[in-house]
Amino acid sequence: MPDLSHLRADFPILHQQVSGHPLVYLDSAASSQKPRQVIDALVRYYERDNANVHRGLHELSNRATEQFEAVRGKVARLLNAESPDEIIFNRGTTEGINLVSQLWANHFLRPGDVILTTGMEHHSNLVPWQIAASRSGAIVKYVPVLEDGTLDLPALQALLHEGPVKLLSCVHVSNSLGTINPVADICAWARARGITTLVDGAQAVGHLPVDVRAIGCDFYVFSGHKICAPTGIGVLYGRRSVLATLPPWHGGGEMIDSVTLEGSTYKDAPARFEAGTPDIAGVIGLGAAIDYLEAIGIDTIHQHGRQLIHTTLEKLAEVPGLRVLGPPLPAERATLAAFTLTGTHPHDLVEYANTQGIALRGGHHCTQPLMRRFQVPGTSRASFYFYNTHAEVDRLVQVLHQAVKFFS
Amino acid sequence: MAPGDDLRALYQQIILDHTRHPRNQGRLEGPDCYHARGHNPACGDEVEVWVKFGPQGQIEHIRFEGQGCAISQASASLMTLKLQGATPTAARALLADFHALISGQGQVQNEEALGELRALEGVQKFPQRLRCATLAWKAAEQLLPQAQLPAT
Known part of the structure; x- marks a missing residue:
């Protein structure tokens, strides 16, 4: 996987603490962060x-x-x-x-x-x-x-x-x-x-x-x-x-x-x-x-995203009660994972993640008919961009394991 | 790293217990039964409340059904326990006190009446969850004027 972690230095917003933890921003499908060059x-x-x-x-x-x-x-x-x-x-x-x-x-x-x-x-x-x-x-x-x-x-x-x-x-x-x-x-x-x-x-x-x-x-x-x-x-x-x-x-x-x-x-x-x-x-x-x-290269961003989501899906599969919606591996997928966790509503999970510094999105994601189709009230979603790292995926999975314990 | 005290306060055991084992779940049917729906379009949380009023206008039976986060569902479950047998006047007073408790705005008039509802006090630190905690209560409030009608 191309190592793009040096690009994080271009994003001032990523270098902050949320709830006493380093921010892990996993909501880029809702809105991406802006590099210094754009600002x-x-x-x-x-x-x-x-x-x-x-x-x-x-x-x-x-x-x-x-x-x-x-x-x-x-x-x-x-x-x-x-x-x-x-x-x-x-x-x-x-x-x-x-x-x-x-x-x-x-x-x-x-x-x-x-x-x-x-x-x-x-x-x-x-x-x-x-x-x-x-x-x-x-x-x-x-x-x-x-x-x-x-x-x-x-x-x-x-x-x-x-x-x-x-x-x-x-x-x-x-x-x-x-x-x-x-x-x-x-x-x-x-x-x-x-x-x-x-x-x-x-x-x-x-x-x-x-x-x-x-x-x-x-x-x-x-x-x-x-x-x-x-x-x-x-x-x-x-x-x-x-x-x-x-x-x-x-x-x-x-x-x-x-x-x-x-x-x-x-x-x-x-x-x-x-x-x-x-x-x-x-x-x-x-x-x-x-x-x-384009200086990074759209192909490079694509390759980075593919590998990051691949790793993410593999690790999410180890979280008890977690079900990812969408095409299973090895299908081509975008760099996001929306999931349900048995017995825990997405808003409670997102609230929990927030207290650990992780920004997730929870709810119907403006696709209510699709939520009805899959008979879920909503999902929790982690969405990535090139500035996200494997370490952040690990942190997400760690916090999800904690959340399972907390809400059980 | 363990979750913070605020989070523990928000999700007290009693809240999680009511989420997992909601009390007074179901519907009421019959001529004196009234029904209202609370819906939060932003998050999709939903609570439906059924009430049967007694001859004196008191809430004789109350049931709910819903789907949503732990806070919205536990609050609905706890509400049914507290409103069972209440007169509309008492219900309105409790509603006002509950709102004061969870919003931190206004004065609680009757501390004692709140009882187990105190478990939801942690919502104060999470203002965006206020609408979750009040969803069922707003639905129930809509039904209170029906108690004025003579039962037939």
């Missing part, structure tokens, strides 16, 4: 270059615009998009999905149309489609999740053939199971039937190599804060030919071509979908985060 980029921007983008002719505005637009290119390269014009900045994964679902509800969905999604989606890739369906008269159908935490792919294929499916939206990596879905296959099946596809990459980008052209999706969304960037900045990738068919979403400055009192014309993507002053600092922070991750 410095924000400070540098505000101290030196702060100005509005795209509209000024002065030096500061030029600098801000140049840095802002450079990040569009970085994101395009990170995702292997064809063009920076396919990269739309927004507030995050949730907003990206809402943009697509609302435009579809208003312009493309007809009564009886089917929106296909899955039983393992985060609420953010579920509720927007329910709202779109109720507005348009379309129907949402769900691909079932199998006992091993993978999608029922034959059922998915049958559903694609069954009704007039207009759009398929699917998570790349499950935040509650750690499942890595075969999104390239899924998108190929959908595309063969002329179905538009969206992939929720919130847990995938920055953890494993993502190539939107290899996946073949029409839309791909992710959030900056899960990949070392600030909160409040996210990305919607849209295939250029698909973006060209979409009407604007929010109206305002920046997205217009010309405005008269009789009506307005609009710019093409990406400006068409970026009304108003954007989160300039957030975008610059995202750029710094991408630089940071």
Whole structure:
């Protein structure tokens, strides 16, 4: 396993005590920590270059615009998009999905149309489609999740053939199971039937190599804060030919071509979908985060994560009464483990871990239908990033053993 | 390293005992039975409470069902023991005292009436768990006005 422990020095927040113990931060699937390089980029921007983008002719505005637009290119390269014009900045994964679902509800969905999604989606890739369906008269159908935490792919294929499916939206990596879905296959099946596809990459980008052209999706969304960037900045990738068919979403400055009192014309993507002053600092922070991750290497981060989760799952299996949800080894898994502990509710376990300095997440993880599917009230989740170490996994397992004794 | 005193205070043996062996678990059915549900959307904890009022308006029977953390379920179980036989006035007074005890805000009026509920005092140090401890009580509180209705 690549030794990345030297990178911990870049993360000021990791070097603190919580409840009298060294912090062990195992909640990166909820939000990642930020390296000094990203924090410095924000400070540098505000101290030196702060100005509005795209509209000024002065030096500061030029600098801000140049840095802002450079990040569009970085994101395009990170995702292997064809063009920076396919990269739309927004507030995050949730907003990206809402943009697509609302435009579809208003312009493309007809009564009886089917929106296909899955039983393992985060609420953010579920509720927007329910709202779109109720507005348009379309129907949402769900691909079932199998006992091993993978999608029922034959059922998915049958559903694609069954009704007039207009759009398929699917998570790349499950935040509650750690499942890595075969999104390239899924998108190929959908595309063969002329179905538009969206992939929720919130847990995938920055953890494993993502190539939107290899996946073949029409839309791909992710959030900056899960990949070392600030909160409040996210990305919607849209295939250029698909973006060209979409009407604007929010109206305002920046997205217009010309405005008269009789009506307005609009710019093409990406400006068409970026009304108003954007989160300039957030975008610059995202750029710094991408630089940071690429300096380590996404492949290296991926390899580190695979080995860390492998060790974690092996050690968790030794904790009495502990059951991990999601695909069992040796399946490919994301770097998170969600589990139940017999007789101990996740909130009690997370509370216990917190008093030992360990940050876990407990609850339904914004996937209530999935919790119902597995008949659990919730789970405890340890999620890792490249700054986590084997020693931290050992500490987690030690504390879980203690917790078993405490609550028995 | 052992867990701290705060944690031991939060999860006293009596709490863990009530979590494992909840008292008055189940439902009540019948014309004078009333039902309310407490739900915490943030964490998914759920407690349903059934009450049957007696002719004098007292709580004749009380049952609960639920799922959630040790604090929410033990608090529900302990509550049913304390509210059994209570008049709505006594129940409201106990509710106010219980809230004062676990939040550390306000004055407890009747120390003696709290009894075993004192085991939940440790919640004071964990303010984010206040909503767990009060979930069942809020459901029961919703039912108290029903006692004013004449039993038929």
